[in-house]
Amino acid sequence: EDQELLLAAAYVSDAQYNRNVPFETSPQAIRLYHFYNHWTMRAATYFFIWVNLALALFEEPAVFPLPFLVTSIAEVLCLTAFFGRLVHFAKVTPQKVFWKDTKNICVMVTIVLTLIDLVIYGSLEAVNIRGVRWSRALRPVFLINFPESRQIRRTFRSIRNTLPDILYVFLLFLFSMMIFSLMALKLFGDRDLRTVEGSPYFTNILDIAFELYVLVTTANSPDVMMPAYELNWWYSLYFITYIIINTYIFMSVFLAVIYNNYRKHLKNEIHTLAYLKHHKMTEAFNILKVKVGTEFVVKEARWRRLVKVVAPDVSSSHLELLLRISDEGQKGHVDKVNFLRLADLLNIRVVAINIKKHPLETWMPRVYQSSTSLLVQKMVQHRQVRWSQIFVWVYDVIILINAIFIALDEKDSLISYAEWLFLSLYIIEILLKLYTYEPSAYFGRKQFWNWFDTLIIIAALLATVANTTIQARKYNSQQVLDIVLILRILRLLRVIVSIQRFRVIVTTLINIGPTMLTFGGLVLVVYYAFAIIGMEVFHGKIHFLDPGSGSPDALVCGNPALKDSAFAQGRYCKNNFNDLASSLILLTELTVVNHFALLADGFALVTHQAAKLYFIGFHVVVVILIVNIFIAFILEAFFVAY
Amino acid sequence: EDQELLLAAAYVSDAQYNRNVPFETSPQAIRLYHFYNHWTMRAATYFFIWVNLALALFEEPAVFPLPFLVTSIAEVLCLTAFFGRLVHFAKVTPQKVFWKDTKNICVMVTIVLTLIDLVIYGSLEAVNIRGVRWSRALRPVFLINFPESRQIRRTFRSIRNTLPDILYVFLLFLFSMMIFSLMALKLFGDRDLRTVEGSPYFTNILDIAFELYVLVTTANSPDVMMPAYELNWWYSLYFITYIIINTYIFMSVFLAVIYNNYRKHLKNEIHTLAYLKHHKMTEAFNILKVKVGTEFVVKEARWRRLVKVVAPDVSSSHLELLLRISDEGQKGHVDKVNFLRLADLLNIRVVAINIKKHPLETWMPRVYQSSTSLLVQKMVQHRQVRWSQIFVWVYDVIILINAIFIALDEKDSLISYAEWLFLSLYIIEILLKLYTYEPSAYFGRKQFWNWFDTLIIIAALLATVANTTIQARKYNSQQVLDIVLILRILRLLRVIVSIQRFRVIVTTLINIGPTMLTFGGLVLVVYYAFAIIGMEVFHGKIHFLDPGSGSPDALVCGNPALKDSAFAQGRYCKNNFNDLASSLILLTELTVVNHFALLADGFALVTHQAAKLYFIGFHVVVVILIVNIFIAFILEAFFVAY
Ligand code: NA
Known part of the structure; x- marks a missing residue:
């Protein structure tokens, strides 16, 4: 009896969390499985x-x-x-x-x-x-x-399924690049042109191919075109054609193919998940069912015990609610159709709403219901749409003025007093809201924006207090000061709370947060692997030395191979693979793509030209594949939300 | 009678071409309307x-x-x-x-x-x-x-409808930029940091806002971060956060909102068009109908005359085909349902396929049907999939070797002989195909790839002949030489013809060609307006002087205000607004975005800092709006095609 319940509970739990692990059904294995989860x-x-x-x-x-x-x-x-x-x-x-x-x-x-x-x-x-x-x-x-990372694996699977389609587009893209490289070699190779740096222009087919690949990332536009353009403006047509075909059309096609596959794959996965859920719930039902009249059902007592095992934290009122939904006719048992819905029902979060009177109304009803008090409440609730919007607008203007004050020099004592004035105004607003709305409802679990608003003000208050203390004591930890500063500026985010359309956009973005986290996991996996490889290959080749020291080494990032290079001249020495943090920051810069070639060139100079392959590989994997998947993510999320 | 026919024809023609112009129905007006169209x-x-x-x-x-x-x-x-x-x-x-x-x-x-x-x-x-x-x-x-540009207007309308949604995202984006600007001012403003060029770093709120706007375009990454990063690596987190929020998330949201609206709008337009078409065809029917039995119909003779007026070029066999479709029961009249379909039927292109014998088969049947001849035909058709794919592969390898030969130095006489060898091989391939397939079928109207293949070879042949003539006569027009060169390299495009997956991708791209042309019109409108404004404002401020002349003016693009500027140092003098061609090329460079800030700075230096607004305006209109619509175009086209 107990064994059966445990087994059924394992099935239901798997259905609830979309787990898909086949497990043994021996009593010991089931107990181990519960422990495993x-x-x-x-x-x-x-x-x-x-x-x-x-x-x-x-x-x-x-x-x-x-x-x-x-x-x-x-x-x-x-x-x-x-x-x-x-x-x-x-x-x-x-x-x-x-x-x-x-x-x-x-x-x-x-x-x-x-x-x-x-x-x-x-x-x-x-x-x-x-x-x-x-x-x-x-x-x-x-x-x-590990089975826990189902989401990341799903994304990886999606990428893997996209690869064949992407591959052909990529090959066609390479083919197009090859044709353009040949043309460039023939058109410009014998002209004895020079780049701005004075090196020969488009004379070697491999260099041309690299430059044209970089042009797809736009990182060397328009420099790569200038020598030819100076010769004759007709030649700019060659580059414009190249950019339209390879930078715009091909890159859009990559996005289209990835997005298309992503959607198809998503649909398939959802179908599979739904099928597996149904299958598991049926298994659970078959274990617990008894025959009543002509149909098989699960008895109420047994159903209750099952739910208690699957969700030990469920409150008794919640349990009763679930039962009332599942046993509509109150027949004392749950039929198959309703039983199968259990996994989904357990995933629905129930919020208990208490329509309570405002405590002030209980304590001093006469004052709270007075006409002045009611006016204040109406204004805060902005029920009468026309004139009471003023309340919102006034506070938006206050925030704007606050922003201007922040921009001004704060050493002025007038401004530091104004600081307190603004804070008081914000706190008055919160208090007015608490005066109007019942506090436990205002800070209800789903009242994200109220929490957001209040927390921002509390943070700003704490930060301002901290700032005053610090100034008084001449305490000087830069990091603490910076954090305090950021907290004080973040209060301007209150504008988002007061403008409805902003709130919609931000809510959409917040709702895709969990999926974004999965995506973050995916990015981390790729970045980590590339960072480790980068550290093993490029570690210690480029050093950041304080330029203030006046050492000539500082000007070439501690490596004479970088003499006269754009890398050293741009003061890029900090961009190196000398530790994990630097590597990850550098990889982020490479993801942004700008000055991609300059960075790749720097590392090629201190090692070997083949090092560029590492950077091209990173670009293909991260910018062409992963960034496009990210865009597909956001597109899909917005289509669902709008 | 004739008047009625003309009026009905005008309605049908409008329905066929999706025109939506209300016109007077007086006889004279109808005749004028036919002339107008x-x-x-x-x-x-x-x-x-x-x-x-x-x-x-x-x-x-x-x-x-x-x-x-x-x-x-x-x-x-x-x-x-x-x-x-x-x-x-x-x-x-x-x-x-x-x-x-x-x-x-x-x-x-x-x-x-x-x-x-x-x-x-x-x-x-x-x-x-x-x-x-x-x-x-x-x-x-x-x-x-003008009513002719219905497509471009439709796209403009689509943009206009998107603007309210875009506006709020844009405001939120500006708001986020403002908060980040304030943070940057407070975090870095008092640190006395210097950029690579030695100018003060992040001390003025307007400069900061411009730099951060440019960071959204990625054009100043990672330079904008380096001074802060050198101070402490924690500060890179500020920039990474900024890039994730504003460059990645906001720019994707722009794409999402535009794409979403584009689709919605497209659906609405298609519904409206279908409704109007139905409405016009009903009008035409009501003019021509007569009662036969219980239902209204259009008599066959009248229907024929109508079609002759609407489509004067239609062949009689085509007309009979249309009639047989419209009058299935051959009752001598067309009923309402079938009449309404006429506009769509007229838009369907009919291709007459003649299954003819190969002329050689008629002339010398014995030779053409001999076993050797049949073997050749099988190989060319690659019917027996396994071994006869060899024919295709052999030619792919030949093209590859050809590419390598092109890359090599052509002054070598061996290579210029090889040129002729390759050409002969290609011509043999075409001849073999013409031997196998009936020539008029092979060059049928819908046989795009056969035409493509043959034209490329003919062009290459002409180019090679021209090249030999030129070399022999020491004739030296650079432009002719360049065109000849490009034509000779383009023959490598034959690879696309032989690889099925490549053909699918290219066919999709070619099918969206007409829509792309509309898009080109849209781009032209915007570019033209910006180019004219640019010419009026910036004309003559920056000159390209031959750097070989050694004149000191050449190094500052003829304008001392550019002394020591990155613009002049990068030898960007050719990027100016001194004529329409230069302006359009410069605007293309700005669309690509890279070195956006450098170009804007150059023109701000020779005029006024406010000139940057022109460049920011161009970026918002072209890169944020139009390029995203372009991507939406391609995404939608690929979803429909796949
Ligand atoms: Na860039």
């Missing part, structure tokens, strides 16, 4: 995944250096945890399924490879040879391949 | 529109200078033609409708304004004062406002 176990797994990823901050080249012994012990600990999780999973799932699943194999292979790498690197370290910690680039494998 | 009249209108637009090439500042008298006479001629067209239209359409239509008012006002401007400019010219030819910026009005 417990939130503490999932949290622990995520903890170790993040610790493992974060190790790159402490390993050579480090932001915060720690000895190899410490980081390697931490890594072995993480690997042990991953291995434990995998063994746990192996006990839950049928053996055959376990060994067929690529995810498990991936995790195991990565654990073994990492151990091998650790041993080799450690031994070399012992005899003072610097090895390459290549297995670090594999760390994101753990983030992707 | 005649292709010669439409062609003449377009001719004058283009002449009028092209005048900017010949007016000061001119690419090909002509005296003011000549251009002004030409302009007056164009205006007369436009006025004539308008009068013609006024005779056709009811008076009330004519004066209510903004299009007509627009055209009239523009004609009057242009005349006023001409007179003023001419008078000033007479007394040797240089005036401003401001009315030239209005010329695109004619392109938009």
Whole structure:
């Protein structure tokens, strides 16, 4: 009896959370499976995944250096945890399924490879040879391949399914680039033209191909065109044609193909999920069903116990509500159709709304209901649309004036007094609202904008107090000062609260937040792998030396190969792969694409021309694939929301 | 009787071409209306529109200078033609409708304004004062406002409908920029930081706002970040946050809103068009109907005469086909349902396919049917999929080798012989195809790829012959040489013909060609207006002087205000507004966005800082609005095609 309930609960829970893990149905396996899905176990797994990823901050080249012994012990600990999780999973799932699943194999292979790498690197370290910690680039494998990261995996699958379609467009794009490269070689190669820097212009087919690839990113426009354009303005038509075809049309086609596949894939996934949910709920029903009259049903008592197992935190009023929905006729049992809906019902969040009187109305009804008081309330609620909009407009104007005051010099004591005035006005507004609306309703769970508004004001208040204290005591921690400053400026965000159309846009953006987080995971995986590779290849080649020191090395980023390069002249020395933070920032710059070629050239100069392939690879993966998927995400989210 | 037929024909013709012009139904007006829609009249209108637009090439500042008298006479001629067209239209359409239509008012006002401007400019010219030819910026009005440009107007309407939605997103975007500007001012303003050029960094709120706007275009990334980043790497988070919010999220939201509106609008337009078409066809039916039995019908003879009036060029076999479709039961009349379909039926292009024997088969059947001949035919048709794909692959490899030969130095005589070898191989391929397929079928009207393939080879053949002649005669026209060169390289496009997936992508792109042309018209309108304004404001401020002359003026583009500017150092002097061609090329560069700030700075230096507003305005209109509509175009086209 209890076993059956546990098994059914496992099915329902899987349906509720869209989990899709085949598990053994022996009593012990079911209990282990419940334990496997417990939130503490999932949290622990995520903890170790993040610790493992974060190790790159402490390993050579480090932001915060720690000895190899410490980081390697931490890594072995993480690997042990991953291995434990995998063994746990192996006990839950049928053996055959376990060994067929690529995810498990991936995790195991990565654990073994990492151990091998650790041993080799450690031994070399012992005899003072610097090895390459290549297995670090594999760390994101753990983030992707544990069953918890279903969303990220789904996105990866979507990318994989898009690849064949993308590939042909990409090949056609390369072909077009090749034709244009040949034309450029023939048109400009023998003209003895020079670039602004004085180097020969379009004489080597490989250089031309690279320049034209960069032109797709727009990063060398219009410089790449100028020498030819100076010769004859007709030649600009060559470049304009190239830009229209390759930069505009091809890049849009990439977006179109990716977006199209993304939608198709999304539809398929939703169908599959719905099918699996139905299937699991039917399994659960079949376990619990009894025959009443001609139809199979689940008895009320049993249904209650099931819900208690699936959702132990559910309140009794919520449980009664669910029951009343599922057993409409109050027959004492739930039929199949209603039972199958349970997984979806459990996902609906129930908000209890209490229509209470305002406490002030209870305490002093005469004052609260007086005509002045009612006028104030009407104004705050802006019910009478015409004139009471004034309340909103007045505060918008106040915020605007506040913005101007912030822009002005704050050393003026008048302005620092004004600061307090504005804050008081904001606090009065909040108080007026609390006077008008019942406080527990105003700060209800779903009242996002009220919370937002209040928190901003509290933050600004705290920041202003902190600022005054700091100024009085001549305390001087720059970071604290900066945070205080940002908090004080953020109060201007209140404008969003008061303009309806702004709120709609921001709400849409906030609603896609969870999906964005998935996307963030995807970006992290790719960035991390590229950062590790970048650190292994380019580490220590470029240094930032304080230009104030006057050392001639500072002007060439500590590397004479950069003499007279645009990289050094642009003072780009900080853009290097010398630690994880710098690498990630540099990769972000490369994602933005501007000065892409300048950065790639810099690293090619200090290593080898082939280094450009790393940058082109990054561009293809991140800008052509991932950024387009991001745009597809936002497009789809907006179509659904509007 | 004849009058009725003409009126009905006018309705059917309007339905066929989706025209929506209310016209008078008096006999004279109908005849005038038929004349108004005649292709010669439409062609003449377009001719004058283009002449009028092209005048900017010949007016000061001119690419090909002509005296003011000549251009002004030409302009007056164009205006007369436009006025004539308008009068013609006024005779056709009811008076009330004519004066209510903004299009007509627009055209009239523009004609009057242009005349006023001409007179003023001419008078000033007479007394040797240089005036401003401001009315030239209005010329695109004619392109938009004649009934012929329905498509462009539709796109404009779509943009106008999108504006309210876009506006709020844009305001929120500006608001976000303001908050970030304030933060930057407070965070970096007092730090005494310097940019690479040595100017103060982030000290003035207007400069900050401009820099941050430019960062949205990515044009100053990562330079704008470097001084703060050098101070402390935490500050890079400020810029990364800014880029994620404003460059990625907001720009995607712009695309989403525009795309969403574009689709909605497209759907509405299609509904309206379908409704109007139905309405007009019903009108036509009501004119021609007679009662037969219980239902109203159109008699066969009358129907034939109608079709002859609507489509005079229709062949008699085509007419019979249409009749057989419309009068399925061969009852001698067309019923209402079938009559309403006529407009759509007329739009369907009919291709007559003749299944003829190959001429060689008729002339020498024995040879053509011999086993060797059949083998050749099978190979060319690659019917037996496995081994006869070889034919295609062999030619792909030949093209690849050809590409390599083109890249090599052609002064080598071996390579110039190889040229002929490749050409012969291609011609043999075409001949083999003509041997296999019946020639008139192979060059059928819908056989786009066969035509493409053959034309490319013929062009390459002509180019190679021309090249040999030129080399022999030491003839040296650079432009002819360049065209010959391009034609010879374009033969590599044959690869597209042989790879199925490439053909699908290119076919999709070619199918959206007509819509792209509409889009081109839209772009032209905007570019033209901006170019004229740019020429009036920035003309002659920046000159390109041959740097070989060694004149110090050449290094500052003839304007000392550009001394030490990035504009002059980057040798950008050719990017100026000194004539229409240069202006359009510069606007294209601004559309590509890269070095947007550098170009804007250059023109601000030689005039006034406010000049940057011109560039920001161009960016908002072209990059945020029009480029996104272009992407929406392509996305939609691909979704429909795939
Ligand atoms: Na750029």
